[in-house]
Amino acid sequence: MxxxxxxxxxxxxxxxxTVPVSAAAGDxxxxxxxxxxxxxxxxxxSEFSLxxxxxxxxxxxxxxxxxxxxxxxxxxxTLPYSFSQMGMLSGIILQLFYGIMGSWTxxxxxxxxxxxxxxxxxxxxxxxNHVIQWFEVLDGLLGPTWKALGLAFNCTFLLFGSVIQxxxxxxxxxxxxxxxxxxxxxxxxxxCCATTVFIPSFHNYRIWSFLGLGMTTYTAWxxxxxxxxxxxxxxxxxxxxxxxxxxxxxxxxxxxxTFGGHAVTVEIMHAMWKPQKFKYIYLxxxxxxxxxxxxxxxxxxxxxxxxxxxxxxxxxxxPRTGWRDAAVILMLIHQFITFGFACTPLYFVWEKxxxxxxxxxxFKRALTRLPVVVPIWFLAIVxxxxxxxxxxxxxxxxxFTVYIIPAMAHMLTYRSASARLxxxxxxxxxxxxxxxxxxxxxxxxxxxxxxxxxxGGWASVTNxxxxxxxxxxxxxxxxxxxxxxxxxx
Numbered sequence: 001m002x003x004x005x006x007x008x009x010x011x012x013x014x015x016x017x018t019v020p021v022s023a024a025a026g027d028x029x030x031x032x033x034x035x036x037x038x039x040x041x042x043x044x045x046s047e048f049s050l051x052x053x054x055x056x057x058x059x060x061x062x063x064x065x066x067x068x069x070x071x072x073x074x075x076x077x078t079l080p081y082s083f084s085q086m087g088m089l090s091g092i093i094l095q096l097f098y099g100i101m102g103s104w105t106x107x108x109x110x111x112x113x114x115x116x117x118x119x120x121x122x123x124x125x126x127x128x129n130h131v132i133q134w135f136e137v138l139d140g141l142l143g144p145t146w147k148a149l150g151l152a153f154n155c156t157f158l159l160f161g162s163v164i165q166x167x168x169x170x171x172x173x174x175x176x177x178x179x180x181x182x183x184x185x186x187x188x189x190x191x192c193c194a195t196t197v198f199i200p201s202f203h204n205y206r207i208w209s210f211l212g213l214g215m216t217t218y219t220a221w222x223x224x225x226x227x228x229x230x231x232x233x234x235x236x237x238x239x240x241x242x243x244x245x246x247x248x249x250x251x252x253x254x255x256x257x258t259f260g261g262h263a264v265t266v267e268i269m270h271a272m273w274k275p276q277k278f279k280y281i282y283l284x285x286x287x288x289x290x291x292x293x294x295x296x297x298x299x300x301x302x303x304x305x306x307x308x309x310x311x312x313x314x315x316x317x318x319p320r321t322g323w324r325d326a327a328v329i330l331m332l333i334h335q336f337i338t339f340g341f342a343c344t345p346l347y348f349v350w351e352k353x354x355x356x357x358x359x360x361x362x363f364k365r366a367l368t369r370l371p372v373v374v375p376i377w378f379l380a381i382v383x384x385x386x387x388x389x390x391x392x393x394x395x396x397x398x399x400f401t402v403y404i405i406p407a408m409a410h411m412l413t414y415r416s417a418s419a420r421l422x423x424x425x426x427x428x429x430x431x432x433x434x435x436x437x438x439x440x441x442x443x444x445x446x447x448x449x450x451x452x453x454x455x456g457g458w459a460s461v462t463n464x465x466x467x468x469x470x471x472x473x474x475x476x477x478x479x480x481x482x483x484x485x486x487x488x489x
Contacts, residue, residue, distance in 0.1 A: 058273040060281065062206050066268050066341070067106075067285035069212035071261040072292055073338040074168030074331070076220055077314045078254060078390055079293055080300035084308035085251030087241040088301055094255045095293060099286045101403065101444060102259035106282035108406045108441070109134070109265045111425045112413060114276050116140045118424040129358045131201060131348050134266045138405075141413045150405060155349060157263055157397040159376060161342040164389060165335045166190055166380035172332055174477075175315045176325045181477040182384060189332075190377035196340035197347065197369035200362060202264070202271035205340070212337040215330035220292035222327045226318050227299035237305040247309075249451075249459035250391045256452050257394030258293065259286065260402045267345050279425075312388070346372050384475050385467040392464045395456035403448040407441040 083091040116137040120127075134154055139147030169192075170185035180188075199205065242248040262282055269275040301308060304317050311317050318324055347369040351357035356368040383389055414420050420434050427437050 058203055058271055060272070060274075060277050062209065063268055063272050063278055063281050064285055065209035065213055066202060066205060066271075067262070067265075067282050068288050069209045069216065069334070070264065070338060070341045071285060072216055072220075072258065072289045073212075073334055074165060074172075075254070075258045075390060076216060076223070076293065076296060077168070077172070077331070078312055079258065079297035080223075080304070080314045081308050081312040082251035082254040083297050083301035084241050084304075084306055085243075085247040088239065088298060090242060090248070091251070091255070091297060091301070092294060094252055095258070095290065095297075098255050098259040099290060100283075101448075102262060103283035103286045104440065105403050105406045105444065106262040106265050107279055107428070108410045109137075109262065109402075110269060110275075110278045110282075112137055112141060112406070112409060113266050113269050115413065115424045117275070129360075131357075132266060132270045133345060133348060134263070135349075137266060138409060142409060146405075146409065151349070153397060153401040153405065154263055155346060157393065157401045158342045158346050160379070160389070160393045160397065161263070162193075162339055162346070162376045163379045163383070164393065165339040165342065166193060166376065167384050167389065169193075169332055169335050170380075170384070171313050172315060172328050172335070175313075175320070176328050183381060183474070183476045186377075186380050186384065189336075190373070190380065193336055193339040193343075194370065194373045194377075196336070196343055197366040197373070198362060199340055199344065200365070201348075202267050202341075202344065205337070208337045208340070212334045215334040216292060219327045219331050219334075220296045222323055223296040223314055223318075224299045226321075226323065227296075227303040230303050230318065232303060232305075234307075237303070237307075239301070239305045241306070246459040246462050249455045250388070250463045253391040253394040253399075253452060253456035253460050255394075256403075256448075256456065257390050257398050259289075260394065260398035262402050263398075264341055264345055267348070276425075279428075343372065343376070382473050385464065385471070388460070388464050388467050391456070391460035395453055395460045399448045399452035399456070403452065404445050407444040411438055411441050 079091075079095075086094070113132070117132070120140065135147050135151035138150040166186055166189055169189035170182040173185050173189070174180075174182050241251075265278075265282065269278045272278060296314075300314050300317075304311075307317060308314075315324065315328060347365075348357065350372050351365060351368055354368055356365060359365055414423060414434065427434055431437055431440070
């Protein structure tokens with residue numbers, strides 16, 4: 001423990017110096033984040049100042065807020081739509097199932113990160129001014145092929161994750177201001193979200209993560225209470241789900257997408273002062289998220305039933321009130337935050353490509369990052385299908401990025417007896433054996449590949465093509481009411 005204490009003291013005293021941590025001490029990762037320029041001066045951590053309170057985050061609590069805030073954003077508004085596709089019982093069961101499965105694979109990612117860091121630190125590799133990313137972990141543990149695989153899936157998923165946030169912004173603001181169509185709102189919010197290029201790293205999302213979770217909590221309970229107050233006003237409210245096989249698996253993959261928000265796990269861990277404490281944070285965040293997603297989706301489906309099949313945004317069915325307008329505005333702010341969460345790893349990748357990742361100038365890095373926003377902006381205008389696009393991304397990208405690849409990577413990393421013997425992290429207390437871990441991992445790979453990617457891919461792509469046929473690419477106002485109805489409204 002003495003080496004750990006020395007490392008922590010070194011953090012406070014000097015930001016520019018590399019912290020020596022003995023490989024034999026077992027606490028390799030404690031305080032190593034002081035080496036990053038991105039997170040700000042760690043000397044500020046010991047001072048009571050506004051900067052340290054709002055800007056420099058790296059604690060366990062910061063990581064929990066980041067995970068919980070990032071896990072549920074606009075998808076909160078599409079889960080009632082998923083319930084209408086698959087029915088109440090299946091919706092509840094699959095939320096619990098995929099929530100636990102997502103927590104498991106997030107745990108695997110954290111274990112692999114710790115393994116990678118531990119091995120590199122034994123080789124005296126410094127990560128000063130460098131943010132470790134998932135594809136680098138795969139490269140260090142399994143080689144360049146896995147690096148390419150991780151990079152391709154992770155970047156594509158985060159790209160479309162950012163696209164979805166822009167689409168959601170336009171969809172939501174339309175319900176309190178329909179003077180502009182949704183495409184125009186996409187242009188406007190694309191410019192607003194581009195300002196995230198000025199946020200250096202996940203260290204600097206401390207206040208945003210806290211506020212973001214408060215905003216989604218308000219919105220979730222607004223949906224729940226508003227739906228219960230509204231009740232089943234229409235005497236003919238029908239709950240026919242599951243009605244069609246393709247709709248059922250489309251809804252299921254949206255839930256898969258909901259609990260697959262841990263594509264930024266490595267970046268969140270790297271922003272922590274003691275990343276080895278991350279192991280169960282994502283599970284705790286998921287348990288809180290259940291208190292938001294289950295009541296809101298269930299109440300909305302109970303109140304509106306099959307009407308949700310043609311209203312993928314839950315706001316569209318609730319009467320306009322001050323409470324609803326507040327929820328819309330809060331979700332807009334939160335989507336800006338989530339856009340930053342999804343885009344920041346892409347910014348890092350692009351910085352490394354153009355060799356600007358080590359620069360200390362925030363303005364130079366911001367200018368370097370701007371080209372990343374352009375394709376996101378364009379794709380949001382091409383595919384404005386709020387709801388169906390979530391399912392397609394869930395089936396084709398999330399299934400591999402945060403479920404299949406982490407499970408397979410863990411199995412391959414510890415396939416040899418020597419790797420298991422020297423593992424930085426042993427099997428968790430609730431499994432105890434490597435064999436049990438292999439069984440669980442194999443189940444995750446097979447289930448997600450067959451049900452998530454296979455059946456989910458077929459269903460979500462079928463539904464996505466249906467939206468393209470109905471509304472066309474570059475749809476000006478997706479699922480907007482006809483002009484006459486809009487005037488009466």
